[in-house]
Amino acid sequence: MPSVYIKTYGCQMNERDSEAVAAQLVAKGYTLAAGEATADVILLNTCSVRDLAEQKALRKMENVAAEIRRSRPDVVLGFLGCMAQSRGQELIDRLPDVDLVLGTQKFHRTADYLDDILACRREKIVDVAPEDKSEAAIREHLLNGNANKSVTAFVSIMQGCNQYCTFCIVPYTRGQERSRTIPDIVAECKELVARGVKEITLLGQIVTSYGKRDIPQKDGKSPFMQLIEAVHEIEGLERIRFTSPHPKGYGDDLVEAYARLPKLVESAHIPVQSGSDRMLKLMHRGYTRERFLGIIHKLRQVRPGIGVSTDFIVGFPDETEADFEETLSLAKEVAFDQAFIFKYSPRRDTPAAEMAEQLPKETKEERNQRLLDLINGIANRKYQTHIGEQMEILAEGPSKRNEARMMGRTRCNKIVVFEGSERHRGQVMDVKVIRAGAFTLYGEPDVLNDE
Numbered sequence: 001m002p003s004v005y006i007k008t009y010g011c012q013m014n015e016r017d018s019e020a021v022a023a024q025l026v027a028k029g030y031t032l033a034a035g036e037a038t039a040d041v042i043l044l045n046t047c048s049v050r051d052l053a054e055q056k057a058l059r060k061m062e063n064v065a066a067e068i069r070r071s072r073p074d075v076v077l078g079f080l081g082c083m084a085q086s087r088g089q090e091l092i093d094r095l096p097d098v099d100l101v102l103g104t105q106k107f108h109r110t111a112d113y114l115d116d117i118l119a120c121r122r123e124k125i126v127d128v129a130p131e132d133k134s135e136a137a138i139r140e141h142l143l144n145g146n147a148n149k150s151v152t153a154f155v156s157i158m159q160g161c162n163q164y165c166t167f168c169i170v171p172y173t174r175g176q177e178r179s180r181t182i183p184d185i186v187a188e189c190k191e192l193v194a195r196g197v198k199e200i201t202l203l204g205q206i207v208t209s210y211g212k213r214d215i216p217q218k219d220g221k222s223p224f225m226q227l228i229e230a231v232h233e234i235e236g237l238e239r240i241r242f243t244s245p246h247p248k249g250y251g252d253d254l255v256e257a258y259a260r261l262p263k264l265v266e267s268a269h270i271p272v273q274s275g276s277d278r279m280l281k282l283m284h285r286g287y288t289r290e291r292f293l294g295i296i297h298k299l300r301q302v303r304p305g306i307g308v309s310t311d312f313i314v315g316f317p318d319e320t321e322a323d324f325e326e327t328l329s330l331a332k333e334v335a336f337d338q339a340f341i342f343k344y345s346p347r348r349d350t351p352a353a354e355m356a357e358q359l360p361k362e363t364k365e366e367r368n369q370r371l372l373d374l375i376n377g378i379a380n381r382k383y384q385t386h387i388g389e390q391m392e393i394l395a396e397g398p399s400k401r402n403e404a405r406m407m408g409r410t411r412c413n414k415i416v417v418f419e420g421s422e423r424h425r426g427q428v429m430d431v432k433v434i435r436a437g438a439f440t441l442y443g444e445p446d447v448l449n450d451e
């Protein structure tokens with residue numbers, strides 16, 4: 001059977017989609033190639049959130065076509081995902097070596113289309129049409145290619161977004177919000193737990209909007225809350241996370257859930273984007289600075305040690321120095337454990353790209369650096385405060401930087417590296433923190449709870 005190599009750009013949703021496509025192909029008999037040099041099929045799962053991501057994928061495909069397709073003309077080349085969705089046929093017009101272009105509602109069609117191309121039944125395929133129920137088609141898992149290896153897994157609960165933030169291309173590439181049913185998601189989670197998974201992250205562009213249009217409120221609880229409770233009941237599951245919520249959907253029912261659902265770990269990634277109300281309005285975010293700070297305050301009252309992270313955009317059109325200082329002051333006030341900063345990048349067909357007051361590159365760079373310095377300084381100090389603490393971790397596997405060591409994650413989502421071994425994988429155990437580095441803690445081996 002042919003071998004396939006999938007390169008993924010972008011967010012966790014894309015990683016998850018690629019994993020599901022790979023698992024579907026493996027189930028059909030394909031093998032997974034270690035790299036593009038040996039693959040019979042090379043697929044790029046693309047991201048459109050920033051221009052840089054699109055340019056990277058285009059350059060990659062140009063190189064693959066020049067270096068690999070020329071020497072092995074039978075190799076099949078394809079684009080999947082967001083850029084495939086937004087550019088469609090244009091990609092084949094620009095890069096005639098490409099055989100397949102599949103949009104964000106077509107991942108589950110990859111195997112059938114590849115079969116057709118490999119059997120020479122069809123030459124070029126472009127399919128970016130919407131497809132009913134495609135949100136339920138992202139459910140297969142590789143679990144690192146070994147049924148018992150991964151102890152954490154992402155479960156896609158919905159696709160799309162209806163928020164239409166003025167900077168964001170996602171509602172155009174991923175479509176309107178479409179949610180899977182609770183029983184379907186719970187069944188997938190149960191299968192994962194039966195295969196050894198201990199921690200599940202519920203995944204969607206805007207998870208707090210889960211089921212809003214299809215699932216009625218029950219006992220005053222939102223569909224998302226109902227889903228968390230249903231997943232919480234799964235025996236053998238140790239931890240639940242979710243990403244990404246939207247501040248406007250962070251209701252009191254969700255805040256209060258942290259107090260009563262022990263498997264819901266004390267960690268929250270809540271994208272704020274800006275500390276300036278004027279910017280938040282121009283971005284069409286749907287909340288104010290005060291509302292955001294109120295959520296953080298309530299969460300910390302319920303779970304004082306909660307780890308809080310966020311996303312920021314700097315250099316949005318018409319962002320003044322005063323607006324940016326509001327962002328700096330919010331970052332200081334919240335004292336995030338981690339933050340991802342993005343320099344605003346205009347995306348075609350989005351309202352912000354048409355705004356007149358685009359900022360120069362230098363301003364974006366300078367603000368990015370100032371915010372980064374502030375965030376890193378705060379996070380560094382916060383990590384230091386954990387030294388000497390006993391923290392619960394879920395041991396996930398060997399550390400990426402040093403395979404001789406193991407790594408786990410605290411409930412508040414901090415990575416802890418420790419001198420363990422394979423037998424610790426999947427264990428929920430306490431370690432004593434002895435050292436802190438940049439976004440990594442180091443645990444004391446002699447307090448490991450071995451069995």
Ligand code: SF4
Nearest residue numbers: 161163164165168170
């Ligand atoms: S909430 Fe806004 S930023 Fe997030 S996916 Fe939707 S439109 Fe994009």
